[in-house]
Amino acid sequence: MPSAREMRLRIRSVKNISQVTKALETVSASKVRRVIQAVMASRPYAEKSWKVLLHLARQPGHESLHPLLNEREEIKSVLVILVSGDRGLAGAYNMNIVRATLQQFNDFPCPVEYITVGRKGRDMLLRRRKKVIAEFSSLPAMPSFMDVSPIGRMAIEEFTSGRADQVYLAYTNFKSMVVQEPVIRKLLPLEISHNEGKLTAHNVTHTTHSVFTYEPDQNEILNQIILRFTGVQVYQDILESLASEHAARMVAMRHATDNAMDLLSGLQLDYNKARQQAITNDMLDIAGGAEALAKATRQG
Amino acid sequence: MPIRCEIVSQDRQVFKGEADIIVLPGSAGVMGILPNHSPLLTTLQYGLITIRSKGEEQIFTVAGGVAEVQPDQVTILADAAENVAEIDVERAESARRRAEELLSKDIPRDSDAFLNLQSALRRSNLRIDAVRRYRQRKGH
Numbered sequence: 001m002p003s004a005r006e007m008r009l010r011i012r013s014v015k016n017i018s019q020v021t022k023a024l025e026t027v028s029a030s031k032v033r034r035v036i037q038a039v040m041a042s043r044p045y046a047e048k049s050w051k052v053l054l055h056l057a058r059q060p061g062h063e064s065l066h067p068l069l070n071e072r073e074e075i076k077s078v079l080v081i082l083v084s085g086d087r088g089l090a091g092a093y094n095m096n097i098v099r100a101t102l103q104q105f106n107d108f109p110c111p112v113e114y115i116t117v118g119r120k121g122r123d124m125l126l127r128r129r130k131k132v133i134a135e136f137s138s139l140p141a142m143p144s145f146m147d148v149s150p151i152g153r154m155a156i157e158e159f160t161s162g163r164a165d166q167v168y169l170a171y172t173n174f175k176s177m178v179v180q181e182p183v184i185r186k187l188l189p190l191e192i193s194h195n196e197g198k199l200t201a202h203n204v205t206h207t208t209h210s211v212f213t214y215e216p217d218q219n220e221i222l223n224q225i226i227l228r229f230t231g232v233q234v235y236q237d238i239l240e241s242l243a244s245e246h247a248a249r250m251v252a253m254r255h256a257t258d259n260a261m262d263l264l265s266g267l268q269l270d271y272n273k274a275r276q277q278a279i280t281n282d283m284l285d286i287a288g289g290a291e292a293l294a295k296a297t298r299q300g
Numbered sequence: 301m302p303i304r305c306e307i308v309s310q311d312r313q314v315f316k317g318e319a320d321i322i323v324l325p326g327s328a329g330v331m332g333i334l335p336n337h338s339p340l341l342t343t344l345q346y347g348l349i350t351i352r353s354k355g356e357e358q359i360f361t362v363a364g365g366v367a368e369v370q371p372d373q374v375t376i377l378a379d380a381a382e383n384v385a386e387i388d389v390e391r392a393e394s395a396r397r398r399a400e401e402l403l404s405k406d407i408p409r410d411s412d413a414f415l416n417l418q419s420a421l422r423r424s425n426l427r428i429d430a431v432r433r434y435r436q437r438k439g440h
Contacts, residue, residue, distance in 0.1 A: 041312040048308050048375050052341070052368045145310040215328045215342035224343055224366055228377065232310050 004278060007271040014267060018260035021253045024089065028250035032177070034142060035243040039174075042145075042236055049229045055212070056222055057192045066219070068156070068226050069190050072165045077111045079133075079164035081155060081187070081234070083171040083241040084121030086137055091252035093172065093180065093245050094120040100182035101170040102128070113164065117151060117238060133158075143242075145235050152231035159188045171237040172244035178251060180244035187233065190226060303335050305351060307360060307376040314360065314381045315351065322374050323350040324367055333369055340369040346426050348384075348433075349376065359384040361430045363423050380423065384434045387427050396424035 002010075057069075082101050084094045098121055105112045114130055116122040119137045126132060136151055158164040167188040172180050214221055302318040322333040325347025344367055349360040365378040399421040407414045 038311065042310055044306070044313045045308040045310050045377060048306065048368075049366075049377050052366065052375065052377065055368070056341070212339045212341050215326055215340065218341075221341050221343055221366060225377070228310070228366075228379070235310060 004271060004274045007267060007274060011264065011267050011271060014260050014264050018257050018264065021256040021260065025250050025253035025257060028246040028253065031141065032243055032246040032250060035239055035246060036174070038142065039236060039239045039243060042232060042239070046229070046232050046236060049225055049232065052225055053190075053192065053222075053229060056218070056225070066222050066226055067160060068188055068230070069192065071189050071191075075110055075165045077113065077164055078105075078108065078166045078168060079113050079115065079155065079158050080105055080168045080170055080184075081115045081117065081151065082121045082125065083169070083238055084116065084118035084124075085241075085245040086119045086139075088120060089252060090245050090249035091255075093248035094118075094124070096180075097121065097170055097172050097182045097241075098124045101184060104184055105168075113158075115151065115154065117241075139238075143235075143238065145231070148235050148238050149231050151238075152227075152234040155187060155234070156227065156230060169234065169237055171241040174240050174243040174247060177247050180248055185237075187230065190230070301335050301372070302353065303333065303337075304373045305376075306374070307349065307362075307378055307381050309365075309378045309381045314378065314383065315358070317351075317353065319351045319353045319374075321350075321352045323348075323352075324376070325349070325362065326367070333374055336371045337369050339371070340367075342367050342369075344376070344378070346422055348426075348430055349381070359430065359434050361387070361423075361426050363419070363426065382427070384430045387431050389428065389431050392424045392427040392431070396421060396428060399424060 080101060082097065084097055088094065112131070114125055114132045116125060116132055116135045117137075117139070119135075122132060122135045122137065134154060136148075139147055155164075155167045159167050166186060168184055169187045170182065170184045173183045174180055212218075302320055303322065305315065305317060305319045305322055306313070307315040320335075324331055324333060324342070325345045326342040327345055328342070330347070331342075344362055344365045346363055347361075349362050351358045351360070361380075361382050361384065362376070362378045363380040365376060365381070367377070368375045399417050403414075403417050403421060407417070
């Protein structure tokens with residue numbers, strides 16, 4: 001059994017750790033809330049632009065509306081944007097998304113390139129010798145649209161230049177404080193019919209098939225909307241991942257705090273026992289000493 | 301019959317409400333949208349959006365975007381939009397000075413930084429103009 005002094009030291013260090021994890025938990029909890037608000041705030045734009053896209057797609061007589069909407073016949077290489085965290089201490093958050101991504105793309109029939117958002121994902125991919133063509137790390141804690149728009153631009157550039165025939169986005173969907181699931185979705189080419197059920201209610205308020213007037217022309221408008229829609233999707237998914245990261249960290253830190261508390265009560269008990277033992281021993285010593293002394297005086 | 305009108309930018313909803321007339325800076329020129337306008341899709345320039353409803357007027361700056369017009373609804377997808385009443389003039393002025401200063405240094409004309417600065421300058425000019433005009437009108 002360790003000495004009482006050693007135990008006191010251990011108790012103190014466990015206490016300190018529990019304070020740190022407690023603080024991290026509180027910080028993450030407030031960050032989740034803020035990020036969720038930002039996700040909500042960007043939803044109207046995504047919904048509205050999606051609606052306008054649908055209107056455009058429903059216009060008769062346009063089979064190949066825009067290069068970003070066309071599925072390529074031969075898939076020679078794909079690009080994956082992997083969104084992970086910059087920091088650890090978030091439970092299995094980083095591991096889960098990387099594992100899900102690798103599972104899908106490890107045996108892909110064509111070369112796969114990666115753009116990583118977040119340091120952890122980058123490190124894990126590099127360790128596995130994946131081809132990372134760009135990385136975006138150290139985003140601000142609360143990224144604005146401007147902060148992430150280069151990511152979407154880069155994806156579009158890779159796609160339009162023909163270096164990538166499909167672009168996927170791997171992010172973590174925030175379902176609740178305790179449930180976050182890794183999702184891999186196709187970003188480009190944009191699939192209009194496939195997603196139709198996604199944002200119901202909002203996009204069917206208008207079923208007019210009336211023909212639009214375009215200023216300056218249809219292609220220009222479509223171009224602008226598609227570019228922005230892609231950008232806002234990337235933005236939303238990054239925010240969604242961020243919310244998941246903070247939630248995962250909060251839960252992980254709560255467990256850590258709980259564990260520290262368990263450990264602490266065990267240690268405290270042991271320490272008290274040891275202390276009590278020492279006192280009993282001392283008392284025995286004193287009593288023994290007194291006894292011996294009394295015996296000696298009686299005999300003498 | 302009023303038109304439903306909505307202005308959204310990528311990170312928030314700027315305006316939602318009803319209007320009697322909406323004036324937009326379309327790419328082909330400024331246009332006024334009244335109820336029962338024929339369906340129209342237009343890109344927007346830098347400029348001001350005026351929304352008038354029951355004699356009350358609200359003005360927004362917009363830094364480009366797309367507007368979708370339906371007979372009973374106008375949706376504006378703005379790259380950045382702001383209610384003029386919310387603009388902080390001093391901040392806009394100092395942003396303009398900063399942008400001008402940086403632009404006067406040698407930055408390659410085709411670089412991203414240059415383009416960003418230019419659009420920042422255009423944005424702050426727009427905001428300052430908007431506030432001036434808005435205050436003047438209020439003064440009368």
